[in-house]
Amino acid sequence: xxxxxxxxxxxxxTHMGINIASVTIGVGILTFPRALAKATGAFDGWISVIVxxxxxxxxxxxxxxxxxxxxxxxxxxxxxxxxxxxxxxxLTFLVCIYTMLFVSFEIRAIGNIAKQYLFYNxxxxxITLSFLLIVQYAVVGTRVSMLRLNLLFLPVVLVVLFIxxxxxxxxxxxxxxxxYFSSDWRxxxxxxxxxxxxxxxxxxxxxxxxxxxxPQEGAMAVTLGLSIPILxxxxxxxxxxxxxxxxxxTNLTYPTIELAxxxxxxxxxxxxxxxxFFTIWIMTIFNTCAMWLDITVLNLSSMFHKVHKTIWVLIxxxxxxxxxxxxxxxxxxxxxxxxxxxxxxxxxxxxPILLLLIAVIRGVKGHE
Amino acid sequence: xxxQPTAFCIFLLLSTLLAGCWDQVQIEERGFVVGVAxxxxxxxxxxxxxxxxxxxxxxxxxxxxxxxxxxxxxxxxSGGQGSGGGQNTANEAYHNLxxxxxxxxxxxxxxxxxxxxxxxxxxxKILIVSEDVARTKNGFARAxxxxxxxxxxxxxxxxxxxxxxxxxxxxxxxxxxxLPAIYVNSIGENVTKNSRMxxxxxxxxxxxxxxxxxxxxxxxxxxxxxxxxxxxxxVFTYDNQLMGFLGEEETEGLNFLTGKVSGGMVxxxxxxxxxxxxIQGIKHSIETDLRDRQRMKFTIIIECEGxxxxxxxxxxxxxxxxxxxxxxxxxxxxxxxxxxxxxKVHKQMKVDVIKLGSYLKQHHFSxxxxxxxxxETGQHLYEKSEIxxxxxxxxxxxxxINRTERQNNR
Numbered sequence: 001x002x003x004x005x006x007x008x009x010x011x012x013x014t015h016m017g018i019n020i021a022s023v024t025i026g027v028g029i030l031t032f033p034r035a036l037a038k039a040t041g042a043f044d045g046w047i048s049v050i051v052x053x054x055x056x057x058x059x060x061x062x063x064x065x066x067x068x069x070x071x072x073x074x075x076x077x078x079x080x081x082x083x084x085x086x087x088x089x090x091l092t093f094l095v096c097i098y099t100m101l102f103v104s105f106e107i108r109a110i111g112n113i114a115k116q117y118l119f120y121n122x123x124x125x126x127i128t129l130s131f132l133l134i135v136q137y138a139v140v141g142t143r144v145s146m147l148r149l150n151l152l153f154l155p156v157v158l159v160v161l162f163i164x165x166x167x168x169x170x171x172x173x174x175x176x177x178x179x180y181f182s183s184d185w186r187x188x189x190x191x192x193x194x195x196x197x198x199x200x201x202x203x204x205x206x207x208x209x210x211x212x213x214x215p216q217e218g219a220m221a222v223t224l225g226l227s228i229p230i231l232x233x234x235x236x237x238x239x240x241x242x243x244x245x246x247x248x249x250t251n252l253t254y255p256t257i258e259l260a261x262x263x264x265x266x267x268x269x270x271x272x273x274x275x276x277f278f279t280i281w282i283m284t285i286f287n288t289c290a291m292w293l294d295i296t297v298l299n300l301s302s303m304f305h306k307v308h309k310t311i312w313v314l315i316x317x318x319x320x321x322x323x324x325x326x327x328x329x330x331x332x333x334x335x336x337x338x339x340x341x342x343x344x345x346x347x348x349x350x351x352p353i354l355l356l357l358i359a360v361i362r363g364v365k366g367h368e
Numbered sequence: 369x370x371x372q373p374t375a376f377c378i379f380l381l382l383s384t385l386l387a388g389c390w391d392q393v394q395i396e397e398r399g400f401v402v403g404v405a406x407x408x409x410x411x412x413x414x415x416x417x418x419x420x421x422x423x424x425x426x427x428x429x430x431x432x433x434x435x436x437x438x439x440x441x442x443x444x445x446s447g448g449q450g451s452g453g454g455q456n457t458a459n460e461a462y463h464n465l466x467x468x469x470x471x472x473x474x475x476x477x478x479x480x481x482x483x484x485x486x487x488x489x490x491x492x493k494i495l496i497v498s499e500d501v502a503r504t505k506n507g508f509a510r511a512x513x514x515x516x517x518x519x520x521x522x523x524x525x526x527x528x529x530x531x532x533x534x535x536x537x538x539x540x541x542x543x544x545x546x547l548p549a550i551y552v553n554s555i556g557e558n559v560t561k562n563s564r565m566x567x568x569x570x571x572x573x574x575x576x577x578x579x580x581x582x583x584x585x586x587x588x589x590x591x592x593x594x595x596x597x598x599x600x601x602x603v604f605t606y607d608n609q610l611m612g613f614l615g616e617e618e619t620e621g622l623n624f625l626t627g628k629v630s631g632g633m634v635x636x637x638x639x640x641x642x643x644x645x646x647i648q649g650i651k652h653s654i655e656t657d658l659r660d661r662q663r664m665k666f667t668i669i670i671e672c673e674g675x676x677x678x679x680x681x682x683x684x685x686x687x688x689x690x691x692x693x694x695x696x697x698x699x700x701x702x703x704x705x706x707x708x709x710x711x712k713v714h715k716q717m718k719v720d721v722i723k724l725g726s727y728l729k730q731h732h733f734s735x736x737x738x739x740x741x742x743x744e745t746g747q748h749l750y751e752k753s754e755i756x757x758x759x760x761x762x763x764x765x766x767x768x769i770n771r772t773e774r775q776n777n778r
Contacts, residue, residue, distance in 0.1 A: 117519050122390035130386075175723075176576075178730035244572070247579040261522060262572065272490075 009144055011208075013217040013224070015151060019291065020060075020202050020225025022150040025157070025232065026288040027109040027337070028198025030254040030281070032233065033240040035194035037249035043176075043241045044183040046234045048191030053230035055192070056199040057223055059349050063202075064218035066356040067209035070366030074302035075207050078366060082359045092299050094347045099296040100316060101340045104324040106289045107132050108333060110282065111324070117257065118278060128324055131282075131289075136317055138290040139297060140310050144211070146290055153283045154228075160280045161232065164273055165239050167263040172242040195233065197341045201288065202226055203348040207295045253330075293320075399485030402462070403437040403549030405496040405534035406472070406511045408504075414468040430510065431468060432501065434475045435535040436487055437549050438463045444546055461546035464538055472514035489521035493553040495571060496589060497527070498534035502602065502610035509578050509608055516575055523572030526556050528589040529602035531613060536591035543594070552589065555598045563623045563632030563647065564599045564616040578608050582726055583719035583744065585622065588613055603719055606744050611717060614709070621709030624670050624702055625722045625757070627652025633677060636697035641681035645698050645763065649673040654727050658735060664753040666724055670702060675765035682775045685766045695761040702759040710755050720750045 011019070036045040070078035075095065080088035111128035119127060138146050183191075202222055209218045240255045243262060249255045260277035297312045327333040359365075409415070409431050418425070443461030465483060469475040480486050495515060502508045515521045530537055538548050545551035556568045566587040577584035588600035601614040601622065614622060623629045629650045636643050650672045657665035676685065676694065683690055713721050725743045729736045742749050 119391045126390070175726055175730055179733035179736075182733045245576050245580070248572070248576045251575075251579060258523065262524060264524060 010213040011144065011147060011211050012213055013221045015147065016205070016208065016212055016218065016221035017224030017228075018150050018154050019147055019208065020204060020222060021228035022154050022284065022287040023204050023291045024199055024201035024226065024229045025284050026106060026198075026201065027285065028195075028200075029233070029236065029284075030113070030256045031334075032195050032198040033237050033249050033255040034252060035197075036191045036237060037241065037246045037255075039191035039194050040183045040187050041246050041250075042179070042183050043238070043246070044181055044188065045191050045195075045237050045241070045246075047183075048188050049195050049234045049237055050230065051188065052192035052196040052199060053226060053233070055196065056202060057226050059353070060202040060205060060222035060226060061219045062353050062356055063349075064205045064209065064222050066352055066359065067206050068215045068218045069356075069359055069364070071215040072210055073366050074210055075299060076302040079355060081366070082355050082362070082364050089303065091347070091351055092303055096296050096299050098340070098344050098347045099292045099299070100320055101323060101343070102292045103135070103289055103296065104320045105337055105340050106285055106292065107135070107320070108324040108327060108336075110285055112330070112333060113254065113257070114278075114282075117274070125325065129321065131286075132317060132321055132324075135286065135289045135293055136313050138286070139293045140313055143294060143298075146294060147208075147211075149290070150287050153280075153287055157280045157284050158228075158232070160276055161236075164260050164263055164277055165235060167265060167273065168239055168243055168259060171262055172239070173245075174242075176245040177238075177242050197338065198233065199226070199229065200341050200344055203344070203352075204291060204295060206348065206352055207298055397485055398488040399436075399479075399483055400439040400491050401436050401487050401489050402439055402491060402547055403494045403496070403538050403552070404492060404515070405435040405437075405498070405530070405538050406501055407433040407435070407498045407534045408500045409433040409468050430504065430507065431470050432472060432475065432511065433466065433468045433535070434472060435538050436465045436467075436476075436479060437538045437547070438465065438483070438485065438487075439491075439547065462548065464535070466535065472511065476514070489515070489518060492521055492525045494526050494528065494549050494556075496530050496534040496537050496552075498530050499532070499602070499610060501534075502529055502604070505607075505609055508574075508604065508610065512571065512574060512578075515571060521571075523570060523575065525571045526553060526568050527571055527574050527586055528552070528556075528569075528598070529586045529610065531588055531590045531600070531602075533591070537589055537596055540591055540596055541594055552596055552598070555596065556587070558598075560631035562599075563629045564620045566601050566619060566623065567628050567630070577604070581606055581740065581743075582723065583721050585614070585619075585721050588619075601721075603713070603717060603721055605719055611719060614712065617705060618709045618712055621705035621707075622713070622721060624650070624652075624672075624706050624759075625668055625709060627670075629672075634672075634674070634698050634701050636694075636701045638679070638681045638694060638697050639683065641679070643676065643681060643694065643697065644678040645674040645694075645761070646677040647672060647674045648764070654724070656728075656732070658728075658732065661735075661739065661749060662747075662752055664749065666727075666753060666755045668706070668722070668755065668757050670706065670757065670759045671762070672698070672702060672759065673762045673764060674698070676763060676767050679766075679772075682771050682773055684770060684775070686770055691763055691766075695763050698761040698763070699759040702761065703757050706757040706759070710757070714751070714755055718744075718748075718751050720744055722755070724753070724755070725750065 036048060040048060070081065076088055076092045079091055107128050110131050111124040114127050115122065115124050138149070202225060205218050205222050209215045212218060236256055240249050240259055243259060244252065244255065252258050257274065260274040263273040265273060293313070293316070296316060297309055300312050301307070301309060327336045415431060440461055440463050443459055465479055467475045467478050469478060476487050497508060497511050501511050537552060540548050542548060542551040545554065559565055559567050566585055569586050574586065583606050584604050585601040586604065587598060588602045590597045599616045599619065601619045603611045603614060605611050620632070627650060629647060632647045634645045634647060650670065653669045655667040655669065685691060685694070713719055720743065739749055744750050
């Protein structure tokens, strides 16, 4: 029998892939069909989904290569090896801000959407707070068991989404789908940019590779992990356009929720599928949030060894909550979301790729 | 040592503070709205009254008279001794509340002052908009905005245009159903039996049409004393204004032209005697000749399949010549009906409800991109186009008998 405890166990390639899929599927899944339909104005948006998914794969592959050069070393550690300690402090700190902002964004999204569709009288503050408390609880526990929840939740999420899509097939209209290939390259690229925002999340490979059994498999894990959202987004987009047409999708605040609302299973009890849809969606956001908060704590701990994890969670939570309450309305909120993602592009895509370049040029490598 | 009591106190505190629900609504407090009818107010009385109460309030042009049909759960129980019915002596399963105002949301909230059960739209089955609301500019879209925007309501409610006051539809007293709204909803599902009604149009479909640049049709409903008649179509122009109605037969023709027939019947004259066919399926395709943009040619090919349902002619049908003759008779009739509809919508009304523009968009997108401004507007290419119909009938079966009485029975 293995003498390892759960907390010491390392994660496999498939598990890492599922982590990446879970962290990627988040708020974007509800809104991206609107942005994409607006940009492309047609069914062809699925091309954009694939194009930007492939871009994400390439970036993710580079990030995985960087992390795999330094097995068992944290982001902070290998950054300081490549580019001196002060720079590493600054960069890790920026990453912490980014991941923290991401948590704020996710919990605010839960608050907004739950308020709009589920709790009309409950204040957003309260919904957000209770959700944050649960996320805290998950993060304070052991890291690997928190990641195990992904294994538990993702299949449920995918099965329910599959059922929702299955029941919307009767509403698909071929005239909404045609004409095919009518968008020009410019609008498809514009669309790719819009979907790109929904793919952010795979950068966790930078921080979690140190937990992997075989860090070299990180690149495979990213591809595996991203293939799930790519397929999912593509299917959802096709269904949204098929059911609603591009004009309507452009004018729905949360097209995917409306799609779930369209489903009616005759027979009363399960007639309203959107309640199940909301349940699984909140599960995915829970996973996403827990991982982002955990990464924030992970990075802070790697910089300051002495402070305990629980203390970090307690320090961070009020800040996260405060930032989450800053956007005053929906427009503010979407602007905030875009801002976070663009900030992330510099901090967790561009900078690490530069680091990889430096590491390759200088030939720096970690040691097992 | 006093750690445990402290923990216990915190536990108690949390369980009292965290339990509870802001949004608790007991099912008995919900007023389930099954149907909504939107009219224009007949009198100026309420408007005047509102003016007196708040003379400085900004004036608006449109006012709506909205009828909400609530379910009375007690009345649904047969026998009538249901609980929660209150003083429901008439033992009706529904309750209609009529209110007037300039905003539909205002009207919905105004009902809260008059009913113990606040409106809850998630189970709204039908939405009826009266002719005069739909005829005003943007009136149709304005009447529907609230129901589309409300996160509570569903896009699957069926939409009808009433010929006459819409509230009368919700006031009919059907013998077969307890709720008028459910009665209308069920009639809407009978499209497989009759091709004179349009296939159901859902709130979501209307939203799609309102956003699209094409003309469209919505089923017409006509209230009578004890029943409603759901046949015919209300025609909307590309700018979403009601233009007129199509009669029952014209609607049938339109269904043939758009391929939306899922069942119904066709009559014909065979050797001066009446014969009728039960339609079992239809295939519809369009052929185009787009070389001359000013005179685009469309050929709509209708292929219809069915069985003989009734025959007053006493012919022997079990041979090829008779069958072919019959097929031709029915094909002629389909062609006639379709041509009548084309005459009306193409030549008189000049609206593209046959969805030829949509066809061009789907199959000839590069051309469509150039002419989309000139289709129903601008150069009016739709009006200048030429539409012909070809019909083909496949009679599969003559039914259980060949003849009812002896041939040449004179």
